Every structure is written in C-alpha cells, then in structure tokens.
Amino acid sequence: YDEAVSRYYRAMLIRLDRFGDISRQVTASLDVLARLYVEKGDFAQAETFYKRSLETKQKLVEPPHMALAQALSGLAMVQGRQGRHAEAEPLQRGALDMLEQLVGPDHPYVAQALDDLAALFEAQDKITEAEPPAPTRHRHSRPAGRRLRVTRPGRRGGRGRSPRRW
DSSP states (O other): OHHHHHHHHHHHHHHHHHHOSSOHHHHHHHHHHHHHHHHHTOHHHHHHHHHHHHHHHHHHOOSSOHHHHHHHHHHHHHHHHTTOHHHHHHHHHHHHHHHHHHHOTTSHHHHHHHHHHHHHHHHTTOHHHHSOOOOOOOTTOOOTTOOBOOOOTTOSTTTTOOOBOO
C-alpha cells in the first residue's frame, strides 16, 4: 500500500499544480487516496481525504449531485468505522436524500444507502428506526400466490415442465 499511496499522492500533486485546488481531477485523486487508506485500515487519514474531497465538490457542483452523495457516504462510512456513529448519521441521511432525488427510490444505490443507514442505527441501538416500513407491493411484483410459468424456448405452454416459483 505504501508504494501505491506514494504514487497516487504524487499524481494528486501534479493535478493540483496543473488544475488548481478546485477541480474534478483533484477530487478524483482525493477519492482514490481516501479509498486506499480505508483498505489500509487508516480511517483517520481516509477521513482527511474524504473531507477535502467533499469540500472541493461542494464548490464545484450544486446538490443534488452524485459526486456529493458519494462523498457524503464515504465520509459517513469512515466516521462510522471509527465509532462516531452520531456524526456519520446526518451525512448518510444526506447521501440517501440526494440519491433518492437523483435515481429514484427503487434504485440499487438507494438500497445500499439504506443498508448503510440501517447499520448506523444498529450500531447506535436505534433498532426501531432501522425497522423496515410496512410491506407494500412493489410495482414489479406479482400478486401473492401467483406462479411464474417458465417455458423452454420455442415451446408453447411449457408442456412436460412444472412451473417454478420466482
């Protein structure tokens, strides 16, 4: 990791010199360094890079924006890993709100953000807040009890095969 950190840090310095403090290129380097420090287990250093990345992105783009949601989520993650769950919670809520605005409530990114927020609730013993809402029928689901009939290609009705449940 030390060799990788050294190379990525050097690349960031080159980008800083070429593009200045407030640039997408520099935020990309900051994000890479933050993720590398997370993998290394140095969450305090990762937090430094995520904070700087977030601050820069806030100057570059207006919310809601995917880059801001990712930066908020990354910062929340490292704070959570350091046991600072109460600090991480509003950041993760902000990321979740932005993602819902950007990609809609049924997107896998939103599901991941919900998982991350639930993990923060669990770590704080806020189990009631982590409980799912009452089940509702998803727009792609079938009515209860209906079977999905799977057929072989080129055969009508799937004769000779029993239906499988989805």
